[in-house]
Amino acid sequence: MILLFEQLLNGLQYGVTLFLLAAGLTLIFGIMGVINLAHGALYMVGAFAASWVAIQTGSFWGGLLSGLAASAIAGVAVELGVMRRLYARDHLDQVLATFALILIFNQSTVLIFGRQPLFTSVPDVFSGSVEILPGLPYPTYRLFVIAVGLAVALGLYLLINKTRVGMLVRAGATNRQMVRALGVNIQGLYTAVFALGALLAGLAGVMASPIVSVQVGMGDEIILATFVVVVIGGVGSVKGAFVAGIVLGMFDTMLRAFLPGLLQQVMPGPEAQALGVGVSSMGIYLMMALVLLVRPRGLFAARG
Amino acid sequence: MKRLLTTASLLAAMAVPAFADGTKIGVITTLSGPAGYLGEQIRDGLALGLDASGAAYELVVEDDGRDPNTGVQVADRMLNEEGIKLLTGIVFSNVSGAVVPEALDAGAIYVSPNAAPSGLAGAKCHPNYFVVSWQNDSLHEASGAAAKKLGYTTAVALAPNYQAGKDAIEGFKREFGGEVTEIYTGVEQSDFAGEMAQIRDKAPQVVFQFHPGGQGIAFLKQYQQSGLLGTIPMVLSEPSYDGVILKAVGPAAVGLTGTTHWNADFDNEASKAMVAAWTAAHPDVPLTTYAQQAYDTGLLIGAALQKAGGDGDIAALQAAIKSAEFTSTRGSFAFGPNQHPVQDWYLTAIEADAAGNPVIVTKEKIREAVGDVYAADCKM
Numbered sequence A: 001m002i003l004l005f006e007q008l009l010n011g012l013q014y015g016v017t018l019f020l021l022a023a024g025l026t027l028i029f030g031i032m033g034v035i036n037l038a039h040g041a042l043y044m045v046g047a048f049a050a051s052w053v054a055i056q057t058g059s060f061w062g063g064l065l066s067g068l069a070a071s072a073i074a075g076v077a078v079e080l081g082v083m084r085r086l087y088a089r090d091h092l093d094q095v096l097a098t099f100a101l102i103l104i105f106n107q108s109t110v111l112i113f114g115r116q117p118l119f120t121s122v123p124d125v126f127s128g129s130v131e132i133l134p135g136l137p138y139p140t141y142r143l144f145v146i147a148v149g150l151a152v153a154l155g156l157y158l159l160i161n162k163t164r165v166g167m168l169v170r171a172g173a174t175n176r177q178m179v180r181a182l183g184v185n186i187q188g189l190y191t192a193v194f195a196l197g198a199l200l201a202g203l204a205g206v207m208a209s210p211i212v213s214v215q216v217g218m219g220d221e222i223i224l225a226t227f228v229v230v231v232i233g234g235v236g237s238v239k240g241a242f243v244a245g246i247v248l249g250m251f252d253t254m255l256r257a258f259l260p261g262l263l264q265q266v267m268p269g270p271e272a273q274a275l276g277v278g279v280s281s282m283g284i285y286l287m288m289a290l291v292l293l294v295r296p297r298g299l300f301a302a303r304g
Numbered sequence B: 001m002k003r004l005l006t007t008a009s010l011l012a013a014m015a016v017p018a019f020a021d022g023t024k025i026g027v028i029t030t031l032s033g034p035a036g037y038l039g040e041q042i043r044d045g046l047a048l049g050l051d052a053s054g055a056a057y058e059l060v061v062e063d064d065g066r067d068p069n070t071g072v073q074v075a076d077r078m079l080n081e082e083g084i085k086l087l088t089g090i091v092f093s094n095v096s097g098a099v100v101p102e103a104l105d106a107g108a109i110y111v112s113p114n115a116a117p118s119g120l121a122g123a124k125c126h127p128n129y130f131v132v133s134w135q136n137d138s139l140h141e142a143s144g145a146a147a148k149k150l151g152y153t154t155a156v157a158l159a160p161n162y163q164a165g166k167d168a169i170e171g172f173k174r175e176f177g178g179e180v181t182e183i184y185t186g187v188e189q190s191d192f193a194g195e196m197a198q199i200r201d202k203a204p205q206v207v208f209q210f211h212p213g214g215q216g217i218a219f220l221k222q223y224q225q226s227g228l229l230g231t232i233p234m235v236l237s238e239p240s241y242d243g244v245i246l247k248a249v250g251p252a253a254v255g256l257t258g259t260t261h262w263n264a265d266f267d268n269e270a271s272k273a274m275v276a277a278w279t280a281a282h283p284d285v286p287l288t289t290y291a292q293q294a295y296d297t298g299l300l301i302g303a304a305l306q307k308a309g310g311d312g313d314i315a316a317l318q319a320a321i322k323s324a325e326f327t328s329t330r331g332s333f334a335f336g337p338n339q340h341p342v343q344d345w346y347l348t349a350i351e352a353d354a355a356g357n358p359v360i361v362t363k364e365k366i367r368e369a370v371g372d373v374y375a376a377d378c379k380m
Helices: A002-032 A039-057 A060-081 A091-113 A140-162 A164-174 A176-181 A186-208 A218-233 A238-264 A269-294 B002-020 B036-053 B068-081 B093-105 B136-149 B163-176 B193-202 B214-225 B243-253 B269-281 B289-308 B314-322
Strands: A129-133 A136-139 B023-029 B057-063 B086-088 B109-112 B129-131 B154-160 B179-185 B206-209 B234-237 B257-260 B341-352 B358-370
Touching (some): A002 A136, A002 B193, A039 A218, A129 A140, A164 A176, A164 A186, B023 B036, B023 B068, B036 B057, B057 B068, B068 B086, B093 B109, B093 B163, B136 B234, B269 B289, B289 B314
Parallel strands (some): B109 B129, B154 B179
């Protein structure tokens, strides 16, 4: 029982990370119609900037701010320099250009930081564990990550549903020609949304940096799962990204945690592990296929 | 700028003749990714060992990125285009499993400073394949023996799901003899939250884990963060608690138990000379067993090159390496029938130094003059 609960928490933590990435990606895709493969690179930028500053200054919080700033600035630069020219073009051009951006970001990071990963520590306040159930101490930092993710979800909900900017974002996701026709400064909105998406990706990177090893290509691994979240949740829907992110994070963690163990009952250890890991990494794609069969536009598609 | 370039190229041109007479040694090793420092340790240890041997040499170093395909491509280039006949350097068993047969087929000699997968130690042993470090299994048999000696009867054993990981758990189980729950992790995995939950659920008397390089750092940190450190004791083999890992984990590592074939506090002349040479050359980098193994490899190769007069006569070089005429930094060293080492293993404790930082202290010898279980299958 404790094991199940702990794995659910692990899944929740992975889920909020996926949500932070998917929220930005789904907004950018929904509003601008751009497939941004380089979203994972912004995650990496956030993680590297935060880790580097944290190592230099010894302050996690300084690193947090620098990571957010660096990813937002990178986002604005990418929007102004590259994305602007792509809105009118078809998806193939966008995929090519953003794929090139991945390579450019990765190689630039190699040039600046080298091929070896950066290692940072969690801040002292969060270095221990809290006993959340009798017999279950859980790492404080992971609880912090979950809390931050949920707080961002609430903040985004308020921003999108209760503010004028949010209204424009919703309108843009539903019908961007109409928003333009009504005389809204769509260029400014695009830049703002892109920067927000980059900021959230950067935040995900910063949060993950003390847990995973911060290395070149770290964004490429997680971006595939993020795309699955966007597709399942429905393009353009932050609510969809939240629900799909959490569900997928938990589903994936549960499969990884329990499938190899179950398989080990019937076959030798390494083979059970290989098969278990293989099937669990297919799990989220199977889930995506099932969701698309029932709801071809995803669970909460913004566009009618 | 132009002048700078000219000066640089002049310097480079001047530097070449000093090495031009030396035998080219191909070093294929892992210099990128979370385990990139392992390759640096091997590269630098090898150079110091060769320097100490007094042989004339030239190292051709390339990164394999822990990828067998890259490793084979690099080996192909070294063997066929650069005419290199002596290869070494591989860190990981998956790379070595692909590259070593390629090198042997080409008639070259491969001397391993680290990886020694079970697949190459038994029936597939080869006269031109030497291992200076240890056979993978025996590295972890020592940990199994240590866990048994400490009186534990139930264990959770964790290792990445590739050849060396399987060898690790097999080796541990062989000497431990108690009840073992096996958990295989991903080779690129760095978040072990799921595994921590499984360990907590199993509540074993002891945890054994094999995670080299960056994975080992992540594992120990997360073991501490999840509150398991101090609750369930851990026994480690040398790759999971090297100096770099201990430096990254910090005081939290104090109290762990480890097993090793060499430690920096060994009281013999060769080891002391190596520690002094390393400290002079790399004052800020901890000296690990990877560098020590490579240093021994350098001593062995250097002595053999001098005896055989270079790599002109491969059979003479092979015989010279086989005679193993060098003084190992680990004390007693001999090649077994499969040209893997026969050596002693030691129990170590991780204690706090004056500043509270973890330091490895040798406690006692737990296995004496052991080779590996695959040697019996080797017919040369």
